[in-house]
Amino acid sequence: MATGATSTLAHAGDRTPGGTAGSAKGGRQGKTITVETSIRTSTNGDARTARTGKLSSADGNWTPPACWYEPAFSPKEIEKTVKGLRSFGDGIPFMDGIGEFLGDFFDSYYKDGHPYKDYNLDKQGEGMFWTKVVNPNRKDDPEAMKCDKPPFWVDNNDTPKEPLAVNPRILAEYAYDELPIPETEITMAPEGETKVNLPTWVWLDKAKFKEVSVTASLPDTNMWAKTTAKPVSLKINPGTRDATTYPGSGECAIVDGRIGEPYGKGKSKKTPPCGVKYLRSSGDGSYKLNATVTWEVSWTSSTGEGADLPKGEFGGDQNVTVEEIQSINR
Incomplete structure (x- = not known):
């Protein structure tokens, strides 16, 4: 699904990710970090003030996407998020030590050169880490597990090779779920x-x-x-x-x-x-x-x-x- 349209991403720089999950509070699923979507929607038509519902696809083999990847973290933000994970599970029975395990894993990935070094801090302002977003209308959909990659780096104005990276079609399919x-x-x-x-x-x-x-x-x-x-x-x-x-x-x-x-x-x-x-x-x-x-x-x-x-x-x-x-x- 990746298209050249993704190259229309302008310099996101140090913007704060949308929602509350774009900080150290980002959700964790296995070895991925999940944030709330930054996508914004606006509705045209009288349906905004009427009693409304959601469409069901007449094609039983098709549904809007359950997950995708969005630009979410600057280098400083991914560093802060990883450090915040070290406190995960503290004080919870049978969960002690999980935060340190996660911190070590992500530090190895983003800090120690496998594949990133020092969280790409030397590239601050030159790109963003893209991470998993779950369609809020399809949180329980098993398809949401398809997005299982940890946050990955994309330079400004580059087109991600990842098929589930957000693009105009994914935006359109997400909007399908939002039609009132x-x-x-x-x-x-x-x-x-x-x-x-x-x-x-x-x-x-x-x-x-x-x-x-x-x-x-x-x-x-x-x-x-x-x-x-x-x-x-x-x-x-x-x-x-x-x-x-x-x-x-x-x-x-x-x-x-x-x-x-x-x-x-x-x-x-x-x-x-x-x-x-x-x-x-x-x-x-x-x-x-x-x-x-x-x-x-x-x-x-x-x-x-x-x-x-x-x-x-x-x-x-x-x-x-x-x-x-x-x-x-x-």
């Missing part, structure tokens, strides 16, 4: 309670379902990526096989910016463009109707790179009570 997707609250007529063989109209609020985008950028660089999600269709699952959907596929496309059509006067004998007809009563309970919106996702970036990402899905359930039509005998 509005909750799928469909409007139904009749609402919540309907009759057997009576078509129920379904539609979505046109004002809520617009494009939404998130821009992810790396501070102190000119690297950014913008990921945009566009709603394209609504999939209806009635919650029972004893139902007919409109259209027959159960997938309602967006037409003129709207999903479905509001029910109104004079439409009682028309077939809804988006809806459902239940063929059997729900008895003493209700059917759980699921409505899921599919979103097309794409990205652009500071380098001119861009592409489509896997479509995303986000939906919700609503209870629908279905009653028999009562006849009156005279």
